[in-house]
Amino acid sequence: MAKSKPMSRFLGGASIEPRPVRGEMTAADLVDTAFMAYNGRRLREACRLFAEKMLAPDTVVGMSLTGALTPAGLGMSCLIPLIEHGFVDWIVSTGANLYHDTHFGLGLKMFQGSAEADDVALRKAGVVRIYDIFFDYHVLLSTDAFFRELARNEEFQQPMGTAEFHYRAGRYVAERERVLKLRGKSLLAAAHEYALPIYTSSPGDSSIGMNLALLEMEGYGLRLDPLTDVNETAAIVYSAKAHGMNSAVFILGGGSPKNFVLQTEPQIQEVMGVAEKGHDYFLQITDARPDTGGLSGATPAEAVSWGKIDPDKLPDSVVCYVDSTIALPLITAYAMARRKPRKPRRLYDQRARMLKELTDAYEKVRRKRARAKVS
Amino acid sequence: MAKSKPMSRFLGGASIEPRPVRGEMTAADLVDTAFMAYNGRRLREACRLFAEKMLAPDTVVGMSLTGALTPAGLGMSCLIPLIEHGFVDWIVSTGANLYHDTHFGLGLKMFQGSAEADDVALRKAGVVRIYDIFFDYHVLLSTDAFFRELARNEEFQQPMGTAEFHYRAGRYVAERERVLKLRGKSLLAAAHEYALPIYTSSPGDSSIGMNLALLEMEGYGLRLDPLTDVNETAAIVYSAKAHGMNSAVFILGGGSPKNFVLQTEPQIQEVMGVAEKGHDYFLQITDARPDTGGLSGATPAEAVSWGKIDPDKLPDSVVCYVDSTIALPLITAYAMARRKPRKPRRLYDQRARMLKELTDAYEKVRRKRARAKVS
Amino acid sequence: MAKSKPMSRFLGGASIEPRPVRGEMTAADLVDTAFMAYNGRRLREACRLFAEKMLAPDTVVGMSLTGALTPAGLGMSCLIPLIEHGFVDWIVSTGANLYHDTHFGLGLKMFQGSAEADDVALRKAGVVRIYDIFFDYHVLLSTDAFFRELARNEEFQQPMGTAEFHYRAGRYVAERERVLKLRGKSLLAAAHEYALPIYTSSPGDSSIGMNLALLEMEGYGLRLDPLTDVNETAAIVYSAKAHGMNSAVFILGGGSPKNFVLQTEPQIQEVMGVAEKGHDYFLQITDARPDTGGLSGATPAEAVSWGKIDPDKLPDSVVCYVDSTIALPLITAYAMARRKPRKPRRLYDQRARMLKELTDAYEKVRRKRARAKVS
């Protein structure tokens, strides 16, 4: 079997020769040892992209949250620790994740149930189901009342973007946590504490929006302004890039939050006409394949054709087809094993500055266009 | 092989004994003949649920649109014909479907391309890709300019819900269609003509929202109010049920538009405290399975535990796991083969009345609660 | 919006501008009209590849069957008509599809049931379930007895390949059909009549294999020889190509039958050392994505690197991600609408000739190698 011919350039990758798995291995070592091919390898590459590149000091990390993450306990096991470690800088979430997160901050409980349960029986028993998670209907009613009560306060009687709404609401949740001697239970509370801005792309869609809509019907003055959110998120990305930093997106699931973190770049380039090249790092955990027509499954390569992703950075993109309920704990453990905490950026406090930078850049473009028209 | 014992009650379904498929069969006959089991059968049951029950005269049909439906040509092949036949009464769509729909109304073109294309080359050539669909970057810029131009008009300098925005914008698209001698190309234009309200659950998320955000930055007065949308959509469902009609939801894909059509019932029951039982018919076409944690995959059975679906109507629920690009043409052809057109309901024109009915019902609840507290 | 710059070469595909769907459309016209993008378009391309290229007179079509196709009625609605039209030339099937096919030929019945049924109750009631298909446990026992009885006959007391076993068994099923005045119910019977060879890649795996294993335990002489099948299927492909014809594979599902139809080419090239270039047309209907590690999801592009698919013919490959229960009726209707019947090839009768051609080709290689060693 002597073979003297030179090995093909295609065979330059690491040889597949893992060590045996052992019971005492840390999660991070297991990923590095045994995740060699297919989605296992994609997950290892996701871990490495996150820990080695996205968590570099000069990279701003935006995260999008879809799927029932907080009901599954991933708020307190992963998302809050990631915030505390400075590993995420801004978030776009479904309202549902923030609404259910609030239960934990209010001392309300969710339980492991069964996906095979009889829903008619559950309905009769006043139990609500999210797949294999059960909780009392009372949990909904209490949380609804909590949001209505806080939003009747004077500070909410005005139009605002959703980051501001969540920040202000987060203070109430944090207070409740303090009273109940809880800590690290609520993402909203943690985001408030770390001045991390949380946006939602669909402000009316979720029980939070539903209760605020009722207040609107009752005549209260709160209005949520989704257009402000568009500009603020674009400003976060623009400011990072304008200051020589990189922009990374970490997408859990897909849906409109995925699009919302990605559309920041076309907002800058296509709509405003400000020169930019796209996000630098793209990491997505999803079950949606590209062929089925949803945005959730659209690839980073496709995003290049829209200017959402910098074409030169395409190699720094990973899509892993696996549940977030499996991937997020592994990625979190990996990042914590391999990276020291970063100083939290507290971007919420810098919204005005960032927005001004973007507005100034746009004004320059407008003036240039006006001059071009004149001459 | 003599068998005298009585047949089990489980064996009472239709026997599987289809006729041979022939080339001259209509699509509807093929579905009835050959779609016997698995997702084939689910699709046949979807066709029948839609044509036989959801399209009964006393049923109000809400539809949610996610995935790249209009870019795939399904606006002009299916959605507009469904509107013209009175087969859909209100819609919740992603902004992207409405934005790309507008291209066709403006006489701009999209082309069949290849999902395997080199996106860096496409980017250089100024070509944008949605999976296997290509179009000129200029199409984006032109459509952006169109939306900015119309939204600078006086009629838009105020806060409004998205149904109103889409209705008003639809008039401009319809005019452009007329000038260009096009017809039946744009869903927005058709919805305007038929006074069919179109909502979006994420008003800032899409190129429409992005351009409106730019106008906000420029100082214009348009604000989109997602909370109004919550109340209007709940009012559509409440009004139908209060007048003894049924409410049906037809969900293409999932995501926040799915939740938005479904949350109308918890808004009425849980948040407002008005007695109601849930939607009567539930039809979803999706690729998202229940086990993966997204709302897209949540089942109608689970929705029962939330009060979204009337538990007594659970048998009238169908979920079919197949691409909308395959299912929607088949369901459309089936409905047109089996059902006469219905008179369009023109719900957009009745928003005030429906909202008043819902507000009155809520006022009754409040007064009752106040009395209960006093006594 | 004047645009004078020349259109990109990327925008040369058909413009997306479908006609409205109507109720009287044939299935074939619906596919051509409305299936424009994503898996809808893949399915239209599958239809066209099959009807326009694979069914050309000079192309030999091998089909692999996995998934519960015959229980779903697709044997009598699609597969038998395809055989009768000369649209398929040889088949590799799971044993299960042939076993359940036999029920229909014996006059036994399967029924539409429910995938939500209580299986413990079904077990008690003697009802067996295949997803949403129900049948009496007696159907299994009767079909088991039928196979044991026929395989005790003298003609079966010898080793044979599975094509021979299925052909011989098919005669018994055909006779039973005649006695019961049934026609067109059983694939095994139809394949016997048309001398179409049916192989199985896993001869022990299925109730047919299980019953034959019992006969072996009882001391009977039938032995199934999977190695004969390997050579016979390679010979079918080799013979077609050696006579200037094309070889097409039509894969429903995946699994070992997929590999078995594809491995014919490596058998010729890699194992025998006979010069060949690979299959010419590749059509697969599956739900298995490439990233998950199964052969079912392996792409035609990957197959090129193995020599399974001729690299020059890669454009003539289509993979469509949709259930066979939806795709097969549509493809069948399309082919029948667009193609005249072909003369059946009766390949079963030509196994000896084809095997000799392959053996001769291998002998030439061996002699050449021997000469090379000597000199």
Next chain:
Amino acid sequence: MAKSKPMSRFLGGASIEPRPVRGEMTAADLVDTAFMAYNGRRLREACRLFAEKMLAPDTVVGMSLTGALTPAGLGMSCLIPLIEHGFVDWIVSTGANLYHDTHFGLGLKMFQGSAEADDVALRKAGVVRIYDIFFDYHVLLSTDAFFRELARNEEFQQPMGTAEFHYRAGRYVAERERVLKLRGKSLLAAAHEYALPIYTSSPGDSSIGMNLALLEMEGYGLRLDPLTDVNETAAIVYSAKAHGMNSAVFILGGGSPKNFVLQTEPQIQEVMGVAEKGHDYFLQITDARPDTGGLSGATPAEAVSWGKIDPDKLPDSVVCYVDSTIALPLITAYAMARRKPRKPRRLYDQRARMLKELTDAYEKVRRKRARAKVS
């Protein structure tokens, strides 16, 4: 928020309140801590079912292997260690997993490549691709030659089942490993050493079968007997149950190996008429959903209606929808952390005894039937 009413019985599950994830956590602790819902929870339950119940001393564990497991390095990282720990007792594998396993035992290498590679270029460079794994075409030719050479030996000139073939072939691989000073690289070698029987359900399907088919064409005497395999595997399960032990199946993927491990019970009950109740534990890792029609996606509940699974043991069934490349390392690490090694059963050496037990049981049934007929 006072709530005095008693909590519903549905809310008796563990409360969702995980600790924060930390970098130094072992994989097993991470699974126990953070895998709370959806497929994360299913994977935790899979780990526990395996470690706590299936690995009890009195349980015989059959494993089925599909998908590119050995090319992904999972043979040496997980499967061989599981065998060495006595955590698996018999195996049904695709031929492909055993063929590619052999490369490692022969000192041949596979490399991490890219799933996006140009396959036409790979073909030209003589590089073969399995998704994101690359290797030299020479690896195939060398392994082919190895199998042809060993199977020309006298000991192979007879009919045999596949366990015997793999056991005998395993000795050659083990010898080669010794010569090359390798250890723990090849599953075939390890199975030989531990007398663990490995079956394949599709003996002709894979490069092993292809090379043996060539020997048949050359006139050699080896015949593989799939019917023997049916009886031997049924005997393993029957013997375990007859001796008061439990039978567990651990299914990686699906396909014909899944059916082959499961059909042992219908073989005993339905075909032989011997009283038995079904497998006791069922653990499957797959991406195939039940609705798509393949056996891979068929649920343990459905298997109850066939007698494959003991209905009383249904709660001891877990299906987890995730790649084996992610699940297998986690389950392996978990089992090793939580369970001491078991004494290897060396079932290969006991085939004759087990087969006799099954034959005797069948003889009893036959005699009883004969008596019943007479009287």
